[in-house]
Amino acid sequence: MATTLGIPSEIPRNEKENYFRMRLLLERATDVLRDVLRTQLQAAYPGLFDPSKTDKLFDILDNQQVKHSLLLLKKRKVINSSQMKLLYPSGTPSATVTTQDLDITLAVVLLRNITNLNPRAKWENPPASDTSIEANIGRVKTYRNNHMHGSPGINDTVFQAEFNAFKHVLLSLSPIYTSDDYEKLLIVPLEAKVAPCQLLSVQLPGKLADLKGREDLVQQIQQHIAGETRLVLLTGMGGIGKTSVAIEVGHRKQNVLYIDMRQVTNLESVKLSLVQYFHPTRSLKDLYSDYHNILTQTFSSSTSNTVIIFDNNDEVIKSSLQEFHNLVQTILNSTKHITLLCTSREAFSLVSHKMAVVEVPPLDKAPSIGILWEGKPNSPTDSESLVLGEIAEKCGGNPLALKLLAVQLKKKNAQRVLDRMKNKNVIESLKVANLPASQEMMACLDMSYETLNTEEQKVFRALHIFPVPFSLEEVSEMLEIDEDECESILDSLCNKSLLSVDPSFYDFHPLLRAYAAFQAQKYPNEIEHIQEAYCKHYMKQTPLLVSEFDTLSSKETYEKALKILPHLKFIACLLSDQLGNKKLHDKEIRLRFLKSQNLFVIACVFQNLFLYAEAITYYEKSLEVKKEILGEKHPDTALTYQNIGSVLSKMGRFAEALLYHKKSLLINKEIHGDKHPNTAAQYQNIGNALCNMGKPAEGLTYYEKSIGIMEEILGEKHPDTAVAYQNIATALCDMGKYAEAFTYFEKSLGIMKEILGEKHTKTATTYVNIGVALYFMGKYAEALPYYEQSLGIMKEILGDKHPDTAATYQDIGNALRRMGKYAEALTYYEKSLEIKKEILGEKHTDTAVTYMNIGTALCFIGNYIEALTNYEKSREVYVEHFGAMHPKTMSLDSFVRDVKRGILMIVIMNMSKYIATELIVKGEYGQGDRFLSFIGWDFKLYYKF
Structure with missing residues (x-):
């Protein structure tokens, strides 16, 4: 029973769905153009580029003719500065850029200008009769531009025509996707939720500096890596050069991967990015579906020694230490051929693998002077060396401070720089918040800034406003x-x-x-303008993002949301602070309201990223302003109440959610009346909350009110009406009225199949629900075909590695167990467990339920020891989530006690049989017989009590 998430929208839902399905097709189009580019480059530059061996473009970009052509395009502004920097960072060909890094625009530019295709062909607006590669590439770009800059809605007629035409164009360009692959985009569930992930670069950056005075340290780390050490932790103060040392070590080893952990918003993205590196030619759709297994298999089968550098781990360790530990353990446990090199200010412990902690000390005097004097044609004189030594001492051997002053020394003599440091008034600078630096460091910063x-x-x-x-x-x-x-x-x-740069950032x-x-x-005036520009830049992306979550919720949607998540968090804090100031003039009320709306949209993004606590905080702040400006009786106020209720339901706080949904209902009834979709939606939400609170009879009354409105307004043949029928059926099941529930489930299934078709997740869910109704009626054999029908659809549409697929495996296991087929049930439970552990994690309550089911099945086949292990794993999660005194935990406690008693009694019984047998063997028949009778009676008596 899903709770509706409300967002303002005037575009019909079917048109929004069409828009996002076309977006899915455009994503395939990007893959197609990259494939065309690979084929054309191989043909144009034989020997320089072979996509079967590598996707890197270095040799192509190093070709003088190519470089000359691209420089001309830059001069004519066909290629912009950022595109040129991607291809030629620091003016030299990128050693890491691949075709996967190119967007549609840059891919088309390269196809048109550095391959054998005709640059003067009809690339723009070709006639229908022109079916050349050039014309079709131009059509792809036109489709993309029209779609991305158009309205986020397409009517059914236009969508069908454009989808078919675009599909045929893509099929003519590349075979990497089949017609069936494209057709599946028409039925793939737009509401399917997946684990949020992002792709990160794993390429080792270029050397940051000539590391003067660090050779011994670098060699020490190399010795650890060459030996049995599996984890090397590099620690030290800010600015001391941990990153530079780590990168230097990386350049002295083969097979080195590097991830800047400041970019990471979800540690799962680290696994995905490593998988994508090792399998560059596999499509992302394949990798996304099973990257956990692929990672383990890749590492376990690897025989070459590899170093993985995790740099800048301070924030990750601070916010997600346990998850970071798990990631490190997963990698190290998978193979003995990987060594991790991690940098952070503080150390952390990992006892299961051999590790070494290496602290980066301040630089000695000689290398410090070397950094200060770098670039000078002559060596310093004796007097200059004395002054440089004093400057180095004042910098505390900190490479960052030394580099800043080295710039000063290119224009001023050493004594003047030292005098400025001594005379610099740094008292004001010492007030800088969160800046752990000495007075001398602050003087260095001031002097650099003044240049x-x-x-x-x-x-x-x-630039300080950018958190990443x-x-x-x-x-x-x-x-x-x-x-x-x-x-x-x-x-x-x-x-x-004062700034560092890599090819892209x-x-x-x-x-x-x-x-x-x-x-x-x-x-203050300048910073206000900067904040406004910053908010405007990122907030213009969020309304469409929220709309995507409502309609599409694809992996790409999560990736985009995670990419701007650090910015949205910063903006949310900023807006909250600004809205806290209520001393505003009337002319600023509109601005105040717009800020509250921005906060509302950010809260929607947080909700869809499962950041429920933060979502609640910003919804409530937005609600406070809306009530103040719009009043209680306003649609926007009602919508905010509704979304707060939805988040509270997700958090399991159903009683609180009920209060907010009731407030939203009262407002909607007053504004729209009883016969309105918004009112019907609130009846549904209230029914959901009541059923989740264990009050299905009360929930049913609200469902029935809702269905009456939906049938009148939307009609019976509508997906929302069909879902409402299912909610009624579920409530009836909770009340034990399975036969009546079955009727509603079948009615819902008929509508779903007619409107959405057989191959749709909502149809699959309806099959499951019918199976559940039959299951609770005790008709396990009849329930099984419905579960299996659902499983077939879910595997085809969602893939095997999806929570809904895992849940259906579990349902099949339940039915088989009730039918007494315990071994078969275990097979399905174990499949469900495998998926849940990968997707939801070991510590998720759904995973705990499967552990419990496995324990129960094992009990029935007499394997009490393994049953106890599974029950205890389940109990551990329940205690963590619900507490030791929660009814679910206490119920599981009774299972654990029973199994332990059962194990004990088996031991006692076997020992007793042994003793009795020994007595009989010795000829003491009477005593042996009486002993057996006594034990048999005692065993029955034990279970009686």
């Missing part, structure tokens, strides 16, 4: 600066060691970000 021109200082201050690495396009759009000019400023900051060192934030506070 920037006015525009550079303004950009530097603005950022792209050139983001900064250019947010600050409204021409992209080439913006790139020049960012490169200048990099040259002065710029990044701040945490100390520099804190310093930039401090400088920004001196310009």
Whole structure:
């Protein structure tokens, strides 16, 4: 019984579904154009590019003719700065970029300009008679542009025509997808939920610096890696150079992967990214479906030694230490050929594998002077060396501080730099929040900042607002600066060691970000403008994202949401602080309301990412402002009550959810009247809450009110009406009225099959529900075919690795167990458990239920020891989630006690039989017979009590 999530929308649901199904087709189109590009590059550059061996474009980009062509395209503004930086970071061909990194726009540009295709063909608006590769590539780009810049809704007639035409174009270009693959996009469930994941780069960055004074440290780490050490933990203060050392070690080893953990919002994305690296030619749709197993199989079959670097782990350790431990254990347990090198300020322990903690010390005097004097043509004089030594001492041997001052020393002599450090007033700087730096470090930062021109200082201050690495396009759009000019400023900051850069993103060192934030506070009007631009940039992406969650909820949707999640969290905090200031003039009321709406949308995203506590916080803040400005009796207020109720239901707080849904119902009835879809939806939500509270009879009355409205307004043949019939049937099942429930389930199934077809998840769910009704009626053999029908549909549409598929395996196991087929039941339970452990995790309540079912089946076949193990695993999860005194936990406790008693009695009985047998063998027949009689009686008496 799903609770409806409300979002404002004027587009009919079927048109939104059409829009998102076309989006799915466009995603396939990107894969198709990448495949075409691989084929064309292999033909145009034989010997330079072979996609069967590697997808990297380095050799192509290193070709002088290609480089010349792309530079001309950059000059003509066909390729922008960010695209050029992706292909040629630092002006040299990228060693890591592959065709998978190219979007449709860049792929088309390369196809048109550096392959054997005719650049002068009819790429734009070709006639229908032109079926050339060039024309069809142009059609793909046109479809993409029209769709992405059009309304997020397509009527049925237009959708069917465009889908079919686009499908034929894609089939003519590449065989990587079949016609059936495309047709499945018409039935794939848009509401299917999956574990949120994102793809991360695993390429080792270029060396950050010539590591003066770190050779012994690098060799020490290499010795650990070459020996039996499985985990090397590199620790030290901020700015001490942990990342530089780790990357240097990486460049001295073969088979090295690198992940910057600051980019990680979900640790599952680390596994997915590693899998994608080892299987670059496999489609993402295959990898997504089973990446847990693929990762384990890949590592376990590997025979080559590999180093994986997890850099910048501080935030991950702080927020998700146990999950991080589990990730490390999973990787190390899968193979003996992998060593992990992790960096963080603080150490952590992992006792199950041999580990070494290596602390990065401050630099000695000589290498510190080497960094300060780097780039100078002559060696320092004796007097200069003395001064440089004093500067190095004041920097505390911190490489970051030394690099900042090295820039100063290129323009000023050493004594002037030292005098400035001594005379610098840093008292004000010491007030910088969360900046763990000495006075001397603050002096270094001030001196570097003062070398920037006015525009550079303004950009530097603005960049503090980014909580994660950022792209050139983001900064250019947010600050409204021409992209080439913006790139020049960012490169200048990099040259002065105030910013770092990789091929795609710029990044701040945490100390520099804190310093930039401090400088920004001196310009309140400027920071207000920056915050407004930042919010505008990311908030314009969220309404469509929420609409996607409501309609599509694909893996790609989660990936997009996770990508902007750090920004949305920052914006939510910012808006909350701003809305806390109620001293506003009337002219600012509209702005205040718009901020509350933004907070509402962010809360919707958090809800769909399962961040329920944060979603509640921001929904309530939004509700407070809406009640203040719009009043209690307003549709937006009702919608917010409804969504708070939905989140509370997801959190299992059904009584609280009920109160919010009732408030929403009262408002909807007053505004829309009783005969309205919104009113009917609230009746459904109230019925759901009551049933979840164990009050199915009360829930049924609300379901019946809702169905009366739906039948009148939507008609009987509507998916929402069919779902309402199922809710009635479920309530009837809870009341023990299985025969009556069965009638409603069959009615719902008829509608689903007629409207949605046989191959649809809602149809599959209805089959399951009919099976459940039969199961509770004791008709286990009749329930089984319905479960199996559902399983077939779910496996075809959702794949084997999906929670709904796992649940159906479990349902089949339950029916088989009730039929006395315990061995067969165990097979299905174990399949269900395997999926749930991979997708939901070991500590999920659904996983615990399957452990309990396995325990019960094992008891029936007499395997009490294994049964006890499974019961105890289940109980551990229940205690963690519900507490030791919860009825579910206490019920499981009784199972555990019974099994333990059973094991004990078997032991006693076997020992007693042995003693009696020994007595009889010795000829003491009377005593042996009496002993057996006594034990048999005692055994029965034990179970009586």
